[in-house]
Amino acid sequence: MASLAKIVIPNEKALTTRDNSRESRSRISSYSLALVTFLTALLIVGIIGTIVWKGAPSLTWEFLSQSPKANMSAGGIWPMIRGSLLLMGGTLLAVLPAGILGGIFLAEYAGRGRLARLMHACVTSLAGTPSIVFGLFGLAVFVLLLKWKFCLLAGWLTLAVFSLPTVVLTTETAIRSVPDSLIEGALSLGLSKWQTMWKVVLPNAMPGILSGLILTTGRAAGEAPPILLTAGIYYSTSKFELNSGMLFQPIENLPYHLAEGYRQGGVIPDRIVWGTCLSLMLFVLLLNIGAVIFRSRMRWKQLQH
Amino acid sequence: METTATLEGSISETHMSAKMPIVHVRQLSVSYGGVKALKEISIDIPKNAVTSLIGPSGCGKSTFLRTLNRMNDRITGFRCDGTVEVAGVNVYAKKVDMLSLRRRVGMVFQKANPFPMSVYENVAIGPKMHYGTKGAELDQIVEDSLRAAAIWNEVKDDYKRKSGLSLSGGQQQRLCIARMLAVRPEVILMDEPCSALDPVSTAKIEDLVIELKADHTVVIVTHNLQQAERISDQTAFFMFGELVEYAKSDILFNDAARRETQDYVSGRFG
DSSP states (O other), X not given: OHHHHHHHSOOHHHHHSOXXXXXXXXXXXXXXXXXXXXXXXXXXXXXXXXHHHHHGGGOOHHHHHSOEETTTTEEOOHHHHHHHHHHHHHHHHHHHHHHHHHHXXXXXXXXXXXXXXXXXXXXXXXXXXXXXXXXXXXXXXXXXXXXXXXXXXXXXXHHHHHHHHHHHHHHXXXXXXXXXXXXXXXXXXXXOHHHIIIIIIHHHHHHHHHHHHHHHHHHHHTOSHHHHHHTBOSOOOSOOOSSGGGGGSOBOOHHHHHHHHHHTTSSSOHHHHHXXXXXXXXXXXXXXXXXXXXXXXHHHHHHHO | OOOOOSOTTXXXXXXXXXXXXXXXXXXXXXXXXXXXXXXXXXXXXXXXXXXXXXXSTTSSHHHHHHHTTTGGGGSTTEEEEEEEEETTEETTOTTOOHHHHHHHEEEEOSSOOOOSSBHHHHHHHHHHHHHXXXXXXXXXXXXXXXXXXXXXXXXXXXXXXSBGGGSOHXXXXXXXXXXXXXXXXXXXXXXXXXXXXXXXXXXHHHHHHHHHTTTSEEEEEOSOHHHHHHHOSEEEEEETTXXXXXXXXXXXXXXXXXXXXXXHHTTSOO
């Protein structure tokens, strides 16, 4: 015991004398951190503030629920909102099975060998690849090679391919964060690896998996480049119908509308462009809030029953 | 080291014949990535009895426990030599059915690990997955298991709705015992099941362990020497990956043959 006491007590001088240079250095670093944080916050508030300031006046019920009128110079943006919702819903369904299976594979079956690390590196770099690259991929494969032309289906699949790496990674993280004690508990009962995955790991990881899925596809639905090259249309005069025919029709949507709004230079009034911008921001914001509420409700249910 | 592999002399002949070994281990050595954790352990653990494994931290007692149901397999670099037989199953044979082995050898962990589902579902999952049990029969198994784990009275009103996670620590541990009992294991491995519990909960688990030995064989790792003496029929003392001494508990705690054991149980080190 005597030797133990000697080890535990550190250099007494270090505890009693004040180390001035170290303290001032730590003060400087905390001030500069605060400054950077403040500037970042200012930037975000500035961007959001501008959009809200300029977009809010046009954000009326009519604006959200009506079609454009008078050659886009008046009316609302309902077809674009509808298109974005459709794009996102289809993307979500398309990416769900592949994303979850990929995440399960990386987390539980790939192991930690060289091949697994390589796959991981590939998925991670794909997740960081600019969306325009996926747009070109969609253009080459779905629009040109498969001859689907610009259509909703091509948009779905392009956005799904774009979201896939991120969904795989968020799923993998959600699965890896399931406590090992639960997995050991299931295995010790004699459950097979697959039963353990299906009955214990996945239900536990599900809140994380689904919220990752919603956030990722929500972000994807806000991306203009992939849609620009595969599915987007400025304005369709044909009547929209919710049936299988829509799959091979191009579709209006918020980010494309916004991009075109500026490219056309003055055809669409600024008022409508800013309104669209705010709507797109709210669209993504609502999805994020929805995902957070959804996740905490699921967690709460698991705890309380 | 020539270890006392069986309980020679310490248990009477009649006693021995009534309690045939259900765990039979010979020359077991275990290493993790080349680091030896267990060195040539040979031990027989009798049926329908409680056997404690004691020793300082890192002595290999948990490693030993987890070789009995192959829970160490998940650790990378794990390697083992020697023979391990549990309930007639050659545990490390190439073709062993791991799932049926683990069904016959249940385990309770240091930290209670109920699944995030209802108390009922926690207990029902084993029989459902293994035997496809359902309906009234499953209800009965769940109730019996909860009763056997002495938690029925505390949860009977809302056990189909209440989440296993909303129970107290001691209740969670008994729920885990019920969950394990529901698959009807022959051997029960307990890895410091009381280390995170208060004295009242600990006493409940100890009573439970003593009741369980009527139909099960219990092997329990514990740091609580009084607990080992109270509940176990025999005790094995591990140190530095070796089995130093193995004897009936009252002998090991009061009249140990080896100096290291005497020092440890009297609190002179460890």
